[in-house]
Amino acid sequence: MSSEVLRRKVLDVINIVETHGLFVHDSRLVVRCSGSDVNGVWEMPLVVTLAVLNALVPRGAMLLYGGHGGGKTTLAKVLGRIMTGAYLSDVEEAIVRGHPQLTEEKMIATLKPGRLLRDGVEEVVWRRFVTSFWKIVDEVNRLTPYTQNILLSLLAEGRVKFYDAVYECNHFVLYATMNPQDPGTFEVGLPFLDRFGIAVPITMPSVTEIPFILAGQDEKLYGYDQYYQVPQVLSVEELFSIWRLVDTIPVDENARLFVGNLMSEFSVCERTSKENVTLLRPDTGLCDGCHFNVERSVCNKVVTPLSMRAAKDILRYSKALSWLLGLDKVTVDVVYAVAPYTIWHRVKYPEKLLMEEPYYGNQLRFTLNIVNLVRERFAARRKALEIFEKFKVGEGDAAELRALEEWGRSDVVVKVEVAPKARYFASREYRNMIEMLKKALSSGRVEELERVRDVVMSEGGIPNRFEILRMVEEELYDRTKRSYRVTFIDWKAIYGRLAERFPELQEPLKHTFNPPKSRFIKSRELVIAVHTTGRDDDDLVFIEVAGGRKADEIAKLIEEACGR
Known part of the structure; x- marks a missing residue:
């Protein structure tokens, strides 16, 4: 089946959920694209589109965050029916419902008592949640730390263990709901939340949405019509094909740079490493008296940096959205639209700033502002990045190096990360190796590139040889793929x-x-x-x-x- 046919099917899924009243929410996901290849503005239902995107990437894990009765679990269930063809009853049977008394035996697997008592053999029977492709965890914050750890193992490694048996969950899609107002909840730590690639807060329907919801038939009386109201549109096999098609979407170099700058802005600090401090942080005095502690900085507004897992998730979901929109590559505009929803749930901000106007504790709104600020700083930093790229390819002179150092006086990312790396790239050893690489590229012979790779791998004293190896490997791959x-x-x-x-x-x-x-x-x-x-x-x-x-x-x- 062609990519275009599959894409239209996914768009049909979004339309069915919206037009059949299966989930009603006015918020829109807006993607503005401008460039030589594409121009336009796309508006799509925010929650449904993000929930669908989660199924377009392998092992997608999404957190639906909001109060009870907002339709979080219902949305995950109907998407399971529409996107895999499983009956709603089958999707329901595979749901794990969070509860303090939920044990490993109830969630993961059990032993066959007959064989255990008769032969002493531990024969494991896996629960439907483990074997199901479409996994739902309802009220994940009601899981105890022990059962959270079981789920963490599934999300991190794609496998679960029970006694000596191991079940490989290589392919699945997972949705977890979370009600922060539930009094019977356990603390959910950032390492656990970091395993969810994307998250969206779900608010109660507005005054304009409620009449539309009330006009529908009573599903408690009639249930759902699984052939018209909740029909099958896709299959699991078609989702596997989509995963592969999404993975082949190229990433524009500017988009890749934007993701890198986003990660740096969240982690960089002139004084210390945010990853390794516990007492002195931006919310406890770390930034006091710092030259970069100004209103338009990002570093003074972030307590915990992002993990590399976040960067990978940003690109994965950006690729999925680009494919869904029919774009030929991931652009900065797409990353800008997706990034806040892959970041807001796995980072900590200074509480004082978060509680101020206009955020009033709204972490997503604060993240949207941070991402917008990063984009502005990225645009202002373009000239410095262009100079850095010259040094990276063996060019750049002393005047440009001084320009970078001067730029660093007002830009912490340039001062801490860009300028020092440019100084390394200015070394004679690095430039000699780049010259060898350029000659190999101009020859057009794969054998010459392989020779450069072998030299770099054998010379441990070459500065930044990982960077050169990456460049060689990328060229080899692009030329021979x-x-x-x-x-x-x-x-x-x-x-x-x-x-x-x-x-x-x-x-x-x-x-x-x-x-x-x-x-x-x-x-x-x-x-x-x-x-x-x-x-x-x-x-x-x-x-x-x-x-x-x-x-x-x-x-x-x-x-x-x-x-x-």
Whole structure:
């Protein structure tokens, strides 16, 4: 099925939820795009669109945050029906409902008592929550710290353990609801919240929305019509295909830089490392007397920095939104629209600032302001970043280095992170290596790039050699990458030839025959990625191959097997 057909199906999901009155909420997600390729403004229902985006990325985990009766759990349930085809009763049976008395046996698995008593054998029976693709945790803040840790293991590692048995949850979508007003709740720490890629607060319906909700039929009397009101639109296999399509969306260099600047603004400090301090923080006097403690700074408004997991989630959900909008790449505008919802729940701000007008404790509103401030500072910093890029490619002179240091007097990110790195890039050893890389690139020969890579890997004294290695690997990948979309029956034939010609690939690629499955194999001379979406003959398989001579042989083998 083509990318456009799948995209229209996902848009149908959003329209059905909105037009059938399954979830009513006036807030809109606004994406303004401007550039050489795209221009326009997209407006979509905020909560439903973000909830749908969560299903468009592998192991998507979303937190629906709000008071009781706001429709959080209902939204997760109906999306499970529409986007997978599972009956609502099946989705309901897999829900875990948070409660202080919820035990591991009730949540994860149990033992078959017969075999245990008769033979002494621990035979594990996994609960529906574990085996289900569409997972819902209702009132996650009512889970005890112990059961929260079980869920943390699932989100972090994609596996759960019970006695000596391990269940691999390689592919799932998870939604958790949280009611902050519930008096019977346990503290939910930032490390746990950091595992949720995206979160959205859900408020009660407004005066304009309530009449529309009340006009609908009584679902307690009639239930939901699962063929018209809550119909199946997508399947699990189609979601797997979408995951792969979303992953292939390229990221504009400016968007990548914006994410990097966003992360730096949340973590940078001239005086200390925010990650490792517990007593002296921006809310306890760290910023007193600091040159950068001004109104338009970001560093003095953030207590806890973002993890790298946040940066990856920003890009994952930005790719999903770009694909959904039909864009050919992720832009700064898309990142700007998505970032607040991937950040606000996993960071701590100074309470005094958070409680002031116009925020009044609204953490999302405060985050929206911070992200807007970061974008303004990113635009103002562009010239400094352009100078830095010159040093990165072996250019830049002493005057430009002095300009960066002068810029750092008014920009903490430039002073702490950009200018020092530029000084490293100005070293003779680094520039010699960059010159070698440029010659290899101009030759157009993959062998020359491989030679540069080998030299860099063998010379431990080269400053910033990780940066050079990354540049070489990216060039090698871009110059040699070949992508194929084949059917599962074609993959069977390709695998047989691969196993015969390259026995070392037989075992790692064998697991792709238990779809959905992804395998990524990387060595110094080869990169191969295989993603299977289903086991039917016409189900799609995505293959990417890059590297040197070995990759050329594999690409030729694939093309011969497919008759190309």
